[in-house]
Amino acid sequence: MHDTAGQNAPDGVVQLHEAAIDHMRAGRHLDAQLCCQQALVRDPGHADTLHLMGLLSIQTGQFDHAVEWLAGAIRRAPKPHYLTALGTALLQQGRGAEALKAFEKAVELEPDNAERWQNLGLILAELQRNHEAILSFQHALQLAPGSWDAANKAAILLHQAGRFEDALVYFNVCAELKPNDIQTFGLRAEALRSLGRYAEALGDLERVRLLDPTNADACNQMGNCLSALGRYEEALSAYDKAFALGDKHALKNKAIALEHFGRFDQAASCYRRALAEDANDASAEWNLALLQLLTGDLEAGWAGREAARWKIPILVEGYPKLSRPLWRGTEPIDGKTILVCPDEGLGDVIQFARYVPMLAARGARVILLVQDELYPLLSRLPGVAQCLPRSATTAPPYDLHCPLTSLPLAFKTRLDTIPAATSYLPAPAPDRVTTWEQRLGSHDRPRVGLVWSGNPRHPRDRARSIPFRTMAGLLDADATFVSLQKDPRAEDRPALLERTDMIDLTAHLTDFVETAALVSCLDLVVTVDTSVAHLSAALGCPTWVLLPYVPDYRWLLDRADSPWYPTMRLFRQDERRDYTPVIERVHAELDAARGRESFRNKGS
Structure with missing residues (x-):
């Protein structure tokens, strides 16, 4: 910390400066200031002492004085650590743009110093310039591969940005550098869960539990992972442990697991317990309402849903x-x-x-x-x-x-x-329908539209969507198959490339009007639970919907028809939660329905 001009300082200045440092380290701020003041009487331009006065002012919250002292030190000798301290004081004053310039100048003067890059990253993050902050932390880590702080900051910002794969790289570095850091394993588990890698997330959460057996949140998140893996009995046990440790959210999550388990009465009871614990838990109120709708209690369900929807931020803000x-x-x-x-x-x-x-x-x-x-x-x-x-x-x-x-x-x-008109959407324009008829060609066999996956961001996508390879089990039935699947997933493309027995004109599906016109040319639509299911049935087209064991509320339970759509049939998973038997049932129905009109008659 010594001034390069310190050798030429008047007698006693360096000694007073060093004494001030000792006092500051011991927490004796007043003694440190007295030593600095005595040094500055002897040498008013002693940069290290001016810098030290700035640090003492920062520690005592006197940021205006700190800026003055540090600016004086920098005029005397613009050292990187002086600039860093000035940036800190300016930031505390709310002068973010000026603070950033100070940190940038420190990096410019000392570009190979990892700490300077890390400090720059901190100010950039403070200013919500997160992309640049990430780059700064990454550069700091390149200069100092053992810097847990830089790796941790990069990981957290990447995680917040939804860049979970990139975040994992840095969480892995953190885990190697500090193998017992609970936060690292907890956040890495969150990133893994966001990527659908539940088994790996479970391993990290078990590590958290090993390090902190009383960590209620880890138990709760373990329950979520186990539930996502279909290990519902273990999930229920994890939620019970979390609740016993004081996590009230575990009751609601237990209710969700019970619902997915098909234990609806117990789920409803658990939601009510969650609301008894916290009457303002809007998501528990919402979930209970949807469960009531699913089980056919529409009067209670609509009322509960309406009461909850105005308390849920994402719905209110949208x-x-x-x-x-x-x-x-x-x-x-x-x-x-x-x-x-x-x-x-x-x-x-x-x-x-x-x-x-x-x-x-x-x-x-x-x-x-x-x-x-x-x-x-x-x-x-x-x-x-x-x-x-x-x-x-x-x-x-x-x-x-x-x-x-x-x-x-x-x-x-x-x-x-329920108002259930066979067709309530406007009929597509005849010229559009004619164009699609020409694209499809001959109509010597029943035309069947297929949709096998929905919105990948839907919270229940894992239960609702089907791999194309599974859906392809229908393609040897006696029908002409037409893809209605927009934006097929990367994992489905190899199987799609293997098949030449399905018409794919989805490049022409530029909007819902075009999709409606194409659907009007089909004899049947077979789809998972997506917007196309609603579109097809609302146009009066026979529509067969493939549903998970516990479906969305609108499809109710234990019925093969829908009171919302007269031309719709529902094909449900059984307790095995496997779509292969569902596809086999649909195949058998296709074989049984040889004529085009039979689809419509079956669905009506």
Whole structure:
């Protein structure tokens, strides 16, 4: 820390400076300041002492004074560690841009010093310039491969950015450098879970438990991994341990596992216990409502869902900020303008669009706001006075508003009152249908559309989607198969390349209107639970949906039909949770239905 000019300093200055350092290290700040002041009386320009006064000012929260002392030291000798201290003081004053310049200058003066790069990374992260911060931490680690701090910071920022594969590289470095660091193993487990690598995540969580047997969160996360692996009995035990250790969230997660196990009464009881522990747990309230809908208690389910949806941040934030009153179904709407807004996925919008004509029948003028992808399809929906894409910047004048998925509650929908018209979407334009007929060619065999995977980001994608190789078990049936699968997954492409017995014209499926026109040319659609299932059935096309053992709430339980769609059949997994027997049943049904009309008759 000595000034390069220290050898020429007046007598006693260096000794006073060193005494000040000893006092500061011992926590005797006042004594340190007195020594510094005495040194500066003898040599007002002694840079190391000016720097030390700056450090003492930082430690005592006097950041204005710190900046003055450090600026003086830098004028005398612009050393990297002086600049680092100045950057720290400026940052504490909220002067982030100036602080960044100080840290950058320190790196410029000492580019081979890992600590300088790490400090630069810290200020960049503080300023939310995370990509540059990651690069700085990576450079620091190249200069100092043993720097756990640099590896840890890079790993955490990459994890926060959703770059889980990259984060794992640095979590692995951290684990090697500190094999007993609980945070490293916990965060690495999170990254592995996000990548669907549940077995590996479980190993890290077991390591956390070994290091800290009372870690309730680790038990809870172990339960989540075990549940994802289908090891439900072990998951239930892990959740019980987590709850016993004080993690109240474990009750809700246990309920989810019980639900996936098919133990619905116990799941409902567990959700209620979770709500008894925390009445404000909106996700437990939401999950209980969906379970009630799944088991056919629509009255309780719609009411619970509506109560919970306004407490769940992602749903509240995703809904337009509107000033007019919310319509709950009780107020008269004759002569009123009602703005109906989407609040969930594309399939939900297609399913619940059936309520729009019912609003119009009550005398309302309906403005329908929809996702941009659905705007061309729903702009001609019966009952819609005006349709707007969600990207529209301003809403037209309206009197009331309502989320689309709240309409079943507003209309007091029960199982026996579900509005189930065979076809409620506008028929595709004849010229589009003709174009698709020409693309498809001869119609000498039944045409069957196929969809085998949905949104990979859906929380239940693992249960809902099917590998193409499994779905390909249908392709030797006596039919012409047509792919409706947009953006097939990388893992499916090798199997797709092996097959020449399926028509793939998906490059022409530029929007839902084109998909609707293609579906209108088909005799049957076989699909997993995706928006195409709703589109096909809402057009009145025979639609066979392949469902996991515990499906989404709208498909209910223990029935092969859907009260929502008259032309739909449901093919469910059994307790083995295997789609191969499901595909075999569908194949047998295809073989039994030789004529095109038989699909429609079976589904109706």
